[in-house]
Amino acid sequence: MAITSPETYWWKPADKEEKLWITIAIVWCLILFTMMPLWHIVGGQNPSVEPLKIRPKDYEKISDAFIEKYKIGEESGIPVVKPPDGADVYLRGQMWNWMPILELKKGVNYKFHISSIDLMHGFSLQPLVMNFQIVPGHDNILNITPTSSGTFHIICNEFCGINHHTMVGKIVVKD
Amino acid sequence: MAANALEFRTCPITGKKVYATAQNLIWANAVTAVVFILVGGLAALLVLLTRWPAVHLLSPDLFYRILTLHPIAALVAWIIFFEVAGLYFGCTVLLNSRIAAPKVAWLAYFLMLVGAALVAVEILIGNADVMFTSYIPLQASPLYYLGVILFAVGALVACGIFFGTLAIAKAEKTYEGSLPLVTFGLSAAAIIAVWTLASGAIIYIPTFLWSLGVIKNIDAAMYRLIFWGFGHASQQINVTAMVSVWYLLGVLTVGLKPVNEKVCRSAFVLYIFFINLASEHHLLTDPTLSPAHKIANTSYFIYMAALASMIHALAIPMAVEVAQRKKGYTKGIFEWLTKAPWGEPGFPALVFSLFIFGFIGGITGIVNGTEQLSIKSHNTWAMTGHFHGTVVGGTTLAFMGLTYYLIPLVFRREIIGKKWATAQPYIYGIGLIIFTLSMIAAGTLGVPRRHWDITFADSIIPFSFDPTAILLVTLTALGGLTAIVGGAIYVGVAVLSVFFGRKLAPNEAKLI
Numbered sequence: 176m177a178i179t180s181p182e183t184y185w186w187k188p189a190d191k192e193e194k195l196w197i198t199i200a201i202v203w204c205l206i207l208f209t210m211m212p213l214w215h216i217v218g219g220q221n222p223s224v225e226p227l228k229i230r231p232k233d234y235e236k237i238s239d240a241f242i243e244k245y246k247i248g249e250e251s252g253i254p255v256v257k258p259p260d261g262a263d264v265y266l267r268g269q270m271w272n273w274m275p276i277l278e279l280k281k282g283v284n285y286k287f288h289i290s291s292i293d294l295m296h297g298f299s300l301q302p303l304v305m306n307f308q309i310v311p312g313h314d315n316i317l318n319i320t321p322t323s324s325g326t327f328h329i330i331c332n333e334f335c336g337i338n339h340h341t342m343v344g345k346i347v348v349k350d
Numbered sequence: 351m352a353a354n355a356l357e358f359r360t361c362p363i364t365g366k367k368v369y370a371t372a373q374n375l376i377w378a379n380a381v382t383a384v385v386f387i388l389v390g391g392l393a394a395l396l397v398l399l400t401r402w403p404a405v406h407l408l409s410p411d412l413f414y415r416i417l418t419l420h421p422i423a424a425l426v427a428w429i430i431f432f433e434v435a436g437l438y439f440g441c442t443v444l445l446n447s448r449i450a451a452p453k454v455a456w457l458a459y460f461l462m463l464v465g466a467a468l469v470a471v472e473i474l475i476g477n478a479d480v481m482f483t484s485y486i487p488l489q490a491s492p493l494y495y496l497g498v499i500l501f502a503v504g505a506l507v508a509c510g511i512f513f514g515t516l517a518i519a520k521a522e523k524t525y526e527g528s529l530p531l532v533t534f535g536l537s538a539a540a541i542i543a544v545w546t547l548a549s550g551a552i553i554y555i556p557t558f559l560w561s562l563g564v565i566k567n568i569d570a571a572m573y574r575l576i577f578w579g580f581g582h583a584s585q586q587i588n589v590t591a592m593v594s595v596w597y598l599l600g601v602l603t604v605g606l607k608p609v610n611e612k613v614c615r616s617a618f619v620l621y622i623f624f625i626n627l628a629s630e631h632h633l634l635t636d637p638t639l640s641p642a643h644k645i646a647n648t649s650y651f652i653y654m655a656a657l658a659s660m661i662h663a664l665a666i667p668m669a670v671e672v673a674q675r676k677k678g679y680t681k682g683i684f685e686w687l688t689k690a691p692w693g694e695p696g697f698p699a700l701v702f703s704l705f706i707f708g709f710i711g712g713i714t715g716i717v718n719g720t721e722q723l724s725i726k727s728h729n730t731w732a733m734t735g736h737f738h739g740t741v742v743g744g745t746t747l748a749f750m751g752l753t754y755y756l757i758p759l760v761f762r763r764e765i766i767g768k769k770w771a772t773a774q775p776y777i778y779g780i781g782l783i784i785f786t787l788s789m790i791a792a793g794t795l796g797v798p799r800r801h802w803d804i805t806f807a808d809s810i811i812p813f814s815f816d817p818t819a820i821l822l823v824t825l826t827a828l829g830g831l832t833a834i835v836g837g838a839i840y841v842g843v844a845v846l847s848v849f850f851g852r853k854l855a856p857n858e859a860k861l862i
């Protein structure tokens with residue numbers, strides 16, 4: 176029994192059934208193992224591939240400049256920004272909103288720099304459900320090409336203080 | 351407590367020697383574990399009723415506070431106190447041995463108790479609204495971190511007692527040949543625990559100093575990396591201990607004998623070598639690690655550990671079948687299963703635990719742990735559903751099933767409410783299946799974890815989820831309530847039996 180010591184020589188070959196199962200399991204593991212790097216290359220979507228550190232103060236300056244340069248209006252007190260095609264886009268998580276509201280063009284590639292100037296935030300794009308961890312001091316760089324037009328929302332799914340659940344941002348994609 | 355170190359009785363069921371000092375320590379750790387699952391369960395009820403939009407019970411500050419308490423009480427205190435009880439059981443009773451340094455073992459117990467109580471109190475009085483992950487730059491009071499450190503040191507000392515007892519048993523030749531499989535598995539869990547608790551110290555000590563102002567700056571991403579080196583690895587203690595308990599439940603219910611000791615033991619060794627390394631799957635969407643690093647860490651190594659689970663997933667049902675067939679249940683393909691002891695709590699607990707762990711927790715774990723699919727599930731309820739499959743449906747349910755046998759076997763009390771005990775794994779298991787599956791489904795529609803209001807009523811920019819998502823949250827609540835009823839039955843039966851159950855006579859070989 177499993178609660179008593181086994182007989183003296185227990186290093187015995189496995190049964191046929193066990194060997195078969197273990198072989199199947201190993202093959203399955205190998206398939207999964209090759210899928211991961213393979214999908215990184217052939218798949219269209221990957222998390223950030225360029226880790227970069229940036230001090231929250233510096234990031235705030237750059238993102239303020241970005242907002243000022245391309246601002247086209249304001250909505251509920253939050254600036255609306257329309258960056259030119261192919262521009263570097265700065266999206267800032269802060270307690271408790273995503274700054275600014277972005278207006279993008281369908282089919283155009285943007286280089287997103289998402290970071291935080293205070294706590295961690297969770298970038299969660301709805302309704303596509305794509306999620307990234309946003310860490311102060313680190314720039315989450317993502318190359319994004321919107322493939323459909325419409326209004327998208329960003330909710331926060333990392334706890335960031337008492338009003339965490341009110342943190343909603345917006346991206347509008349136009350044709 | 352003051353038992354003579356050499357006083358023992360002989361168990362009328364297993365014929366093993368049970369030393370009074372060891373028995374008292376197992377008792378104290380197991381009873382404390384049950385107290386903490388009661389706290390964790392009450393917290394679960396409050397959190398669940400708040401997340402259910404139709405009820406929305408707590409205010410935001412209380413919600414985030416109780417949401418910090420729930421995993422501390424359930425995941426940390428309940429599970430680890432129970433594991434310490436299990437480790438002591440595995441190294442003393444199963445090996446006929448006395449326990450090494452009982453005074454030090456009591457010290458370990460009190461360190462853990464003081465630590466856990468300190469953490470719980472700090473949370474409840476509002477000094478640590480930081481979630482159990484306490485991600486920097488969120489800051490809790492120094493006492494909170496100190497509590498965690500005391501608890502971890504206590505648990506580390508308990509592992510030392512376990513290894514010390516193994517050495518004593520070997521030296522005093524209390525058993526012949528190799529360790530029994532269950533003790534071997536528990537040893538694997540203890541080895542993983544030592545590594546885990548060490549990285550726990552590496553991250554909590556500087557964080558403690560940071561909360562005191564001694565250290566000025568800790569990088570938030572670095573904290574996450576090391577926290578999960580500790581946090582994820584500690585889940586592997588739970589997996590390994592749970593698998594050991596599966597074998598133990600197999601013995602207690604059908605007299606399981608491993609079909610091939612080599613296969614089972616090798617699988618445990620795979621856990622030791624590979625399972626810790628997968629901890630970076632928590633960081634797949636972080637801007638910290640290079641893709642090569644992530645892929646190596648979370649694909650190559652984790653699959654070797656998944657292989658180990660696959661091996662146990664065959665070895666256990668296979669050994670159950672062999673044991674049942676030996677008893678004469680040989681008709682057709684499935685008589686061994688239909689004639690299994692479904693009417694006593696240990697067997698359904700084993701089956702539900704295996705099923706929920708493998709098919710819900712395990713599969714979603716492998717899925718969520720891939721680089722791209724993590725983008726879909728990171729920080730959503732799909733994650734929360736996944737780990738309620740592993741650590742609740744798997745580990746907690748297995749430990750609950752074992753409790754009904756430890757009470758007569760080690761504490762020599764008859765179970766009060768055997769029918770309730772038998773129904774409990776079914777209620778808890780079915781509740782959890784509904785709870786976890788609905789939670790995962792809600793998560794795939796974007797429902798976030800750790801969120802007070804998914805209707806976003808107070809947001810400047812309005813947003814609302816698809817009604818299907820809200821429906822799934824409601825289903826989650828109903829499944830969760832069912833599971834909580836099961837949890838309440840467990841606590842009721844365990845507490846009543848331990849304190850008021852009829853004392854069994856010394857030669858009474860009654861199990862359940």
Ligand code: HEM
Nearest residue numbers: 394397398421424425481741742746799800801830833834
């Ligand atoms: C029937 C019992 C249980 C129910 C109904 C339940 C329910 C919940 C709910 C509703 C949440 C909050 C999700 C959120 O707001 O994101 C949660 C979180 C959690 N639960 Fe449970 N739970 C139960 C048992 C347990 C047990 C036994 C454990 C550990 C062994 C556990 C570990 C956790 C953890 C680690 C979290 C994550 C907290 C966080 O995101 O910070 N739960 N649970």
Ligand SMILES: [Cu+2]
Nearest residue numbers: 296331335342
């Ligand atoms: Cu946030």
Ligand SMILES: [Cu+2]
Nearest residue numbers: 331333335339
């Ligand atoms: Cu947040």
